[in-house]
Structure formats: C-alpha cells, structure tokens
Amino acid sequence: MTTGVVNSRRISQRTALTFLGLATAITVVPVLFIIIYTIINGGAAISWDFLTQFPSQAGRAGGILPAIIGTFYLMLGTLVFALPLGVMAGIYLTEYARDNWLTRLINLAIVNLAGVPSIVFGLFGLSVFVLAFNFGLSLLAASLTLACQALAMVITSSREAILAVPREYREGSLAIGVTKWQTVRYIVLPQALPGIITGAVLAISRAAGETAPILVVGAAFLLPKLPQSPFDQFMALSYHLYTVSAHVPNMPKETVWGVALVLLVVVLSFDMLAAAIRIKTRRRKQS
Amino acid sequence: MSINLNVSDISAKPVQKCVTKLKTERVNLYYGSFQALRNITLDISSCAITAIIGPSGCGKSSLLRLFNRMNDLIPNARVEGNVELDGIPIYDAKIDVVDLRKRVGMVFQKPNPFPMSVFENVAFGPRRHGIKSRGQLEEIVEKSLRQAALWEEVKDKLGQSALALSGGQQQRLCIARVLAVEPEVILMDEPCSSLDPVATLKIEDLMRSLSQSYTIIIVTHNMQQAARVSDMAAFLMMEPDRAGVLVEYGPTAQIFTNPKDKRTEDYITGRFG
Numbered sequence: 082m083t084t085g086v087v088n089s090r091r092i093s094q095r096t097a098l099t100f101l102g103l104a105t106a107i108t109v110v111p112v113l114f115i116i117i118y119t120i121i122n123g124g125a126a127i128s129w130d131f132l133t134q135f136p137s138q139a140g141r142a143g144g145i146l147p148a149i150i151g152t153f154y155l156m157l158g159t160l161v162f163a164l165p166l167g168v169m170a171g172i173y174l175t176e177y178a179r180d181n182w183l184t185r186l187i188n189l190a191i192v193n194l195a196g197v198p199s200i201v202f203g204l205f206g207l208s209v210f211v212l213a214f215n216f217g218l219s220l221l222a223a224s225l226t227l228a229c230q231a232l233a234m235v236i237t238s239s240r241e242a243i244l245a246v247p248r249e250y251r252e253g254s255l256a257i258g259v260t261k262w263q264t265v266r267y268i269v270l271p272q273a274l275p276g277i278i279t280g281a282v283l284a285i286s287r288a289a290g291e292t293a294p295i296l297v298v299g300a301a302f303l304l305p306k307l308p309q310s311p312f313d314q315f316m317a318l319s320y321h322l323y324t325v326s327a328h329v330p331n332m333p334k335e336t337v338w339g340v341a342l343v344l345l346v347v348v349l350s351f352d353m354l355a356a357a358i359r360i361k362t363r364r365r366k367q368s
Numbered sequence: 369m370s371i372n373l374n375v376s377d378i379s380a381k382p383v384q385k386c387v388t389k390l391k392t393e394r395v396n397l398y399y400g401s402f403q404a405l406r407n408i409t410l411d412i413s414s415c416a417i418t419a420i421i422g423p424s425g426c427g428k429s430s431l432l433r434l435f436n437r438m439n440d441l442i443p444n445a446r447v448e449g450n451v452e453l454d455g456i457p458i459y460d461a462k463i464d465v466v467d468l469r470k471r472v473g474m475v476f477q478k479p480n481p482f483p484m485s486v487f488e489n490v491a492f493g494p495r496r497h498g499i500k501s502r503g504q505l506e507e508i509v510e511k512s513l514r515q516a517a518l519w520e521e522v523k524d525k526l527g528q529s530a531l532a533l534s535g536g537q538q539q540r541l542c543i544a545r546v547l548a549v550e551p552e553v554i555l556m557d558e559p560c561s562s563l564d565p566v567a568t569l570k571i572e573d574l575m576r577s578l579s580q581s582y583t584i585i586i587v588t589h590n591m592q593q594a595a596r597v598s599d600m601a602a603f604l605m606m607e608p609d610r611a612g613v614l615v616e617y618g619p620t621a622q623i624f625t626n627p628k629d630k631r632t633e634d635y636i637t638g639r640f641g
Binding site: 180253258263 | 441443466482492493548
C-alpha cells in the first residue's frame with residue numbers, strides 16, 4: 082500500500098470522527114445550556130417563601146405553592162387512572178389476545194395515540210370529561226385527560242416489560258398445572274414490574290410538563306386556596322409558567338425563571354427516578 | 369460405540385402392576401400447514417422409562433408435548449387422532465388442561481428455575497394448587513427435594529436464589545418442582561443436554577429411582593443415555609416432507625441390539641443422524 086492511500090484513509094477516518102463528535106456536541110450543548118441558563122436566571126428566585134407561599138400581585142410576588150401542589154395532584158391523578166388501566170390492557174394484549182387483524186389494529190392505534198397532539202387530548206377532555214360527564218373544569222377532568230395521553234406510554238412499556246419475561250418461566254409454571262392467570266400474576270408480573278414502573282414514571286413526568294391539554298379542562302391562573310376535592314379547579318406549574326411569561330406585564334424575569342426551574346426539577350427528578358429503577362433492576366438481573 | 373444395556377432392570381420389575389398409562393392412536397400433529405407428526409400409534413407402559421430417540425427436527429419434542437398438551441401454546445397447532453391418559457382421551461373438549469398438566473408434569477431442556485428462592489420454587493406449584501399451611505409446604509418441599517436427590521446439597525440454603533445453583537442442581541430443582549405437585553407422569557425433554565457428564569449421571573440415577581413410582585418419558589438425542597436409562601425406546605424419523613414418523617418401538621435392548629428396521633440400525637450404528 083502506498084503512503085498516499087494510507088494518508089487518505091487516515092484523513093477520512095479523522096473527518097468522520099470529527100463530524101460524528103460535532104453532531105453529538107451540538108445535541109448535548111442545548112440541553113446543558115437550557116439547564117444551566119435556567120439555574121442561573123431562576124436560582125435567585127428560589128427561597129423557602131417561594132416554595133411555600135401563595136402568589137400575590139398576579140404572581141409578581143409571593144410563592145408558587147398551589148402550582149406545585151396542583152402539579153403533584155395532577156401527576157397522582159394521572160398515575161391512578163393510567164397505571165392500572167394501562168397495565169391491564171398490556172397484559173391482555175401480550176398474554177391473551179390472539180394475533181389477528183383486530184389485535185394488530187389495536188396495537189397500531191395505541192402506538193398512534195402517542196403521536197396525537199396534546200391539545201387534541203385537551204379538546205377531547207373538554208367535550209367528554211368536562212361537558213358530557215359533567216365533571217366541570219376540574220382536577221378530575223384534567224387527570225383523566227392526561228391519563229388518556231399517558232396510556233399509550235404505559236401500555237407500550239408494559240407490553241415490552243411483559244414480553245421480556247423469558248418464555249421458559251411461563252412454560253415451567255404452566256407445565257405443573259398452574260393456570261394461565263396464576264402464571265401471569267405470580268411469575269410474569271413480578272418480573273415485569275420494574276419495567277412497568279419505569280414506563281409509568283416517565284409517562285407521569287411527561288404529564289407534569291403538559292400545558293396545552295390542562296389549559297382547556299380546568300387549570301386556573303390564580304386561586305385563593307388549594308383544591309379541596311377532585312371537582313375543584315387547580316393551579317399547575319406548567320400553566321403558571323405559561324401565564325406569567327406571556328400574559329402578566331411587568332413580571333420580574335427571575336420569578337419566571339424560578340417557576341421554570343421548579344418545573345424542570347420536578348420533571349427531571351422523576352426521569353432520574355425512572356433511570357435509577359432501570360439501572361437497579363439491570364444489576365439485579367446480572368448478578 | 370459401546371453401549372451398556374440395562375436389561376436386567378426390566379425383568380426385575382413386577383410385571384403385573386404395569387398398565388398402559390398413555391396411548392396415542394394414529395396421531396397427526398400440524399403447525400399451521402406444516403405436518404410435524406404423522407400417524408403415530410404408541411402405547412406407553414406405566415412402569416417403564418420410555419425413551420424417544422431420533423435425529424434433530426424429527427418431532428421428538430412435539431411428540432412429548434402431546435402428552436401434556438404443551439403444543440396448545442403454539443398458535444395454529446392442531447392435533448388429529450386420539451391421545452389417552454388412563455384410557456381417557458385428553459384432547460376431549462371436556463378435559464381440564466390445567467388438571468392434566470398437574471398429572472403429567474414436564475422438565476425442560478434448559479433448567480428453568482423461577483427467579484425466586486429454592487424453597488419458593490418447589491412450593492410454587494402446591495401453593496397455586498391451594499396449600500397454604502407453612503408446615504405442610506415445608507413438608508412437601510423437603511420430601512420433593514429428597515426425592516430429587518437435592519436435599520442434602522440445598523437444605524442450608526433454601527432461602528437463597530435458585531439461580532445461584534449449578535446447572536445440574538437447577539435441573540434437579542426443576543424435577544423437585546414437578547414432584548411437589550404429585551404427578552403421575554413425568555415428561556423430560558432432553559433434560560441433560562445442557563449438563564456436564566457428572567450432573568448427567570446424577571439425573572440418570574434419579575430417573576431410575578423415580579421410575580419406581582412414576583411413569584417417565586424422556587426425549588434424548590444421546591444414544592448412550594437412551595440405552596443406559598430406558599426400558600422401552602421409540603425411534604422417530606423424518607419423512608421427505610419433514611413430518612416425523614414412528615419407525616420402530618420396542619424394548620430398548622431389542623432396538624439397540626436387534627433392530628427390525630434397517631433405518632433404525634443405520635441410525636443406532638451412527639451411519640446418519
């Protein structure tokens with residue numbers, strides 16, 4: 082081989098490496114930039130009072146306690162509706178449904194559910210839960226709306242977790258006269274649980290960040306007290322951030338970024354919780 | 369190839385107790401449009417160890433899985449003909465498959481203990497069948513582990529994960545798990561194929577001692593193993609369309625020393641397969 086060929090090969094190798102590295106950097110930089118920028122701008126607003134007081138002067142002063150509480154209520158409500166329903170549907174689709182055109186159609190519909198724009202879920206929630214079911218503009222209607230959106234993710238992650246349980250375990254159980262349901266209940270579900278929980282946690286962390294759907298089904302900008310029942314309206318971090326950043330004049334910049342920082346911390350901490358569960362189970366499986 | 373036969377064991381058995389435990393009559397098995405078994409007629413004696421032998425892909429495992437209806441789990445699997453347990457057709461619509469599998473247990477090729485403790489593995493079946501008393505479960509677990517010749521090795525680590533046991537121990541644990549639900553028949557699908565020779569011999573000894581109280585059918589592609597442990601042997605082969613047929617069935621001694629069919633002789637002597 083001549084030195085010319087060797088050189089040109091070395092150059093193409095270097096070029097490829099440079100571009101791939103650059104592409105990676107370009108994707109990582111904005112993420113880090115957003116996080117750091119939010120911390121720098123919002124950090125000053127964070128104080129004990131900010132986290133524990135009600136807002137005053139249309140959010141320009143005081144704290145954001147009702148928005149934090151409201152977001153946690155929403156996440157809880159979403160989890161309560163989406164987790165059992167999603168897991169049960171996941172079990173049915175993987176363990177019981179026959180592989181025919183109807184099952185394939187349902188699977189396709191579930192995958193596509195994840196792609197439906199969130200504002201469409203909002204309109205659906207408004208016409209079904211708020212109006213038709215007469216739940217009114219409420220925490221309940223909003224939780225159900227977000228649960229519909231989260232279902233796709235819960236079902237998909239449940240199915241994947243259930244499918245990952247080795248067939249040998251199922252056969253071993255069925256081969257000693259254990260029923261199908263007992264096998265699912267005592268062998269498959271315990272094995273699939275970490276995967277199911279990871280998916281559910283990610284789904285509700287996404288729900289916490291949603292603004293568009295809750296806008297139309299019950300989120301309020303300012304409320305004098307915390308929701309007393311599921312039928313009350315509520316405040317939420319995402320919606321609060323939208324309003325203070327777009328609709329309140331003379332808003333202190335650091336307060337806006339403070340709200341953003343709190344929302345970011347809530348969402349990222351749930352994402353990290355999901356990652357921790359995943360890493361822990363992977364370790365356990367290896368040992 | 370030198371083969372040690374276990375002929376004396378056959379005559380030593382009390383013949384009068386033996387009955388036809390399982391029976392297939394003109395059975396065809398299909399997976400979709402593919403025929404896996406053709407026209408299988410076979411009587412299995414309650415007090416024999418029956419070996420199913422033959423080249424890879426000839427339907428040995430499919431035949432074994434007929435007896436506890438494990439083939440039902442495969443979509444599009446279809447059975448024609450008659451399969452009987454104690455004279456009762458098991459493919460009848462009235463048959464409870466769960467009850468059938470309790471009576472006809474199965475041990476798989478790859479040891480498949482559940483990812484739980486040794487104790488829970490053995491107690492799993494009895495628990496699911498409704499036994500709740502701790503004392504009763506402990507009794508069943510000890511008895512089953514003793515029967516499976518594993519008790520001495522694991523009695524101090526019943527609470528440890530079954531996945532920490534060696535491959536041979538895991539397979540004996542799987543046998544104990546089957547014994548714990550008190551089956552009548554034990555099906556073994558190449559139970560030693562993933563084990564070393566020492567662990568293999570232990571399982572073979574175990575099969576011999578279990579054959580006193582259970583009907584055992586074993587699928588194996590190890591000729592020496594079939595010769596060592598079985599009383600009866602069924603030789604299966606593929607036809608040109610890949611459907612498995614029963615070429616010869618008879619006492620192991622006869623199959624190995626004086627086969628009636630030329631194809632059996634060719635296979636036994638290692639001319640193909």
